[in-house]
Amino acid sequence: MLIIQNLTKIYENGFVALKNINLEIPDGQFVSIIGLSGSGKSTLLRCINRLIDPTAGRILWNGMDITAVSDDELRQIRRRIGMIFQQFNLVKRSSVMTNVLAGRLGYLNPLYSLVNYFPKSEQDRALAALERVGIAEKAYIRASSLSGGQQQRVGIARTLMQEPEMILADEPVASLDPATSHSVMKYLQLLNKEDGLTVLCSLHFLSLARAYADRVIALKDGVLEFDGLPGEIDNDRFKQIYGEDAVEVEIS
């Protein structure tokens, strides 16, 4: 259970990214976060694993207050929360294998991992993760030589190495073409359905949210504008979230 209480984030330049957000997300839910660019979607996701420190409010996860833990405890928590990024955030010059193994660093003895030593068991785990996202044969080539969709799958494999209980996906398909988008979303859906992971996924396209999410949260200027089932978003709600001039675009 993830509970967000009165979450507010004000950046150092005074920009108010999140205003008093309150949410409760039960385990195993696929939640899609929608909203315009700059509405606070990325900030909300990054506050949850504290890549960004919130200004006020609390985030409780499995009974722990993420906003109040020490650095050591935070790393323990982060190990259990996977994150997927719009720009994939792979080290492009490293091999796919190294990128995937890097997801396991939080579990490994720092002394060994600093000299690039990974036990056999971890290498097998990495290959299994790559197998799961269907690119095991690309394990030993450079990440930069993969296509965008393949890179995002490496990102998912890296997350799998963390044995996460929750996945935060920040616009995971915004840099991909429609067909690849669906493939990546299907992998997220698989993790949600088969492994029972909680997925929080910010999306640009409402159609993707409708297709994959159990629940849709809409942010507008840092304020929670809508929280409900995907089917409840009609034309009025849509205009309310995206503005009067917006027209819904389908992604096929």
Next chain:
Amino acid sequence: MTQTTDPSPSRRALNRLFFVLAAAVVLVIFAYGWTVTDIDFTVTQQPQRQENVTNALQELLSPNVFTQDYTIQNTTTSFLVTCTDDFSAPATQPNTSAPYIAVEPACGDSSDLVTVRGYNFPPNALARINWIATDGERRIRQVVGVEADNFVTKPDGTFSVQIEVPRIRGTSGETHTIEAQGRFPNGAPHFSETTGVVMERMIETIFLALIATTISILPSAILSFLAAHNLMRSVRIPLGNLLVGFTLLPVGYFFGATLLGALGSFVLNLSSGGIAAPAAGMIVVFGAVASTSRLGSAPQIAPRTPLRSIAMTLVVSVAGVIVIAFVAGLALAIDRLGGDGIVGDITRFIGSLGEIIQLVLVPLCGIVGAVAAASIGGMLTTPLLRQISVSVSHILGAVLGVLGGAILLGMVASIGMSAAWMGLLVPAVVASLSSPLLPQLYSQFTGVGLHPTGSQRVVLTALSWIGGAIGFSATFVLMDVSRAMVEGVLPGREVIVSFAGVEVYAYVAKAMLIGAVVAGIMGGLQGTRANFGIGGVLYSITRTLLNALRSIEPLIMGLVFVIWVGIGPFAGVLALTLHSIASLGKLYSEQIETIDSGPIEALQSTGANRLQTIVYAVVPQIIPSYIAFTMYRWDINVRMSTIIGFVGGGGIGFLLQQQINLLRYRDAGVAVLAIAIVVSILDYASAAIRERYV
């Protein structure tokens, strides 16, 4: 946004005026520069100077790279002074391969002109004619029409020259000898001695540059991380932890230097003693390594307990000291093996590495102890510091601030005593401590939050400048820095306290008192919970240091190092190394600042620690440009090392300077040629390698 339109006429007139003014300013600057730099083209037209430069250039462009050995062969014929009726010329032996000469006529009186012909001499070679009378003395006869002792043979190896019979009293009727000396090449042309010396120096130069570059890689790589804005900006720790750690530094240093130092020296002596001792040491080392790895290898599902972390820190420090001392001792043992040639070079090299470690072992142990003490202190007090109430945190902040400020200023003042102008460090550090004071007070009494408005920000900035200025000038006056700066005298060394062999000078004590007061107030106001941007402080210090070092040319550094270690390549290596560290540190850190921050974010989100994040997200991104910049620096260092010899730093520059001072421009030409060849090869090579990696 308004549409861009044509500027109004008045605006255009203003622009034109501005342009004219700018042109006038440029003209003035340029004219002044012309005068200051003494540009005078009439000098270049003076005949004497033109001749000098032509000669010098001629010789420089005629480097004596090659040389030819010669043997002088003498060929003779006889000559009767004063002809007699029955004289007949001696028969010559034509058609032989050996050189021979004939004179015509073969008799004559003083001042007669006679023709000497020579055959089978080397073509276009130097030759001369000697006259040998009965006294056996050689008299050089200058050939008619040549103003020198020597003349040149014809391309077919013959010559035909006229000489005058010398006037020697009382020689009438004697038979004299005419001798032709020809210079015959001996063997093929080969490299000259100068070339050999130049090559030797050139190799020294290349290695001087290579060693300076390689030594500088590691320090500058480490510094580059500290000087990278994007990595350091986010590093913040609670003020309480910082102060506890900082206060424990001297304590840790003391215990580290004494206890760990003793252990290290013991291990070093043991391992340098012989073969049995290293073997025993090896077991100890492996035991230590094994125990540390067992402590750390278990998957850490639960947070580490403080006790475990402390044990880990202690074991790592002790094991680290043992390993380093052991390796150093082994190196010293290898040095004693000796050897000839390249083996001897290797053992000496390893031995001198061991010596370096031996020299710095005790301070190194002190630093290890200091770091260990600071981190253990941090681990023990972090939970406590997080639980204490707000008022206690402010009181504790004040107490720790007093201690920390005293220690900091004590260290700074000890450095400040070394030279008159170094005394400026004390007020500078106090200024940086006191600059947040007024903004802090202002925000507390006016209630400015974490996010000040624009005008509030201006006020806060102004206040921090004012606070800094007050801190600086007050300390400047109190420490009497002005007297030291004007008169160049160092602060007095009156001892006021002395305990356990440590003497505290009045000057240092005064600085400590100032530091304690300022930092105590700051610590009290901020409280132990305030976040301190330690990363930003380290970044500023490193950047300032690198920029200051970079602004001093290696030639100037070379001058100082020559005083320290004497004339020779070692001084050059030290100068180039120091400058390379500063330059590469800056170049490397700029590379870190341009990397993609995405992977860093990604690794942080997986729960990797800071070091792991750097190794896996930063290092792979910067390696290509590090290689490229290192090559570039080697290139620069080879250029620099060719002239570092001008100040006594060894290498080819030293030779070049000597040759120029002795006006031996043909030899200097060889050195210049060698520099040109090596620099252009390296230029090409480094460009080729850089292209591959960037």
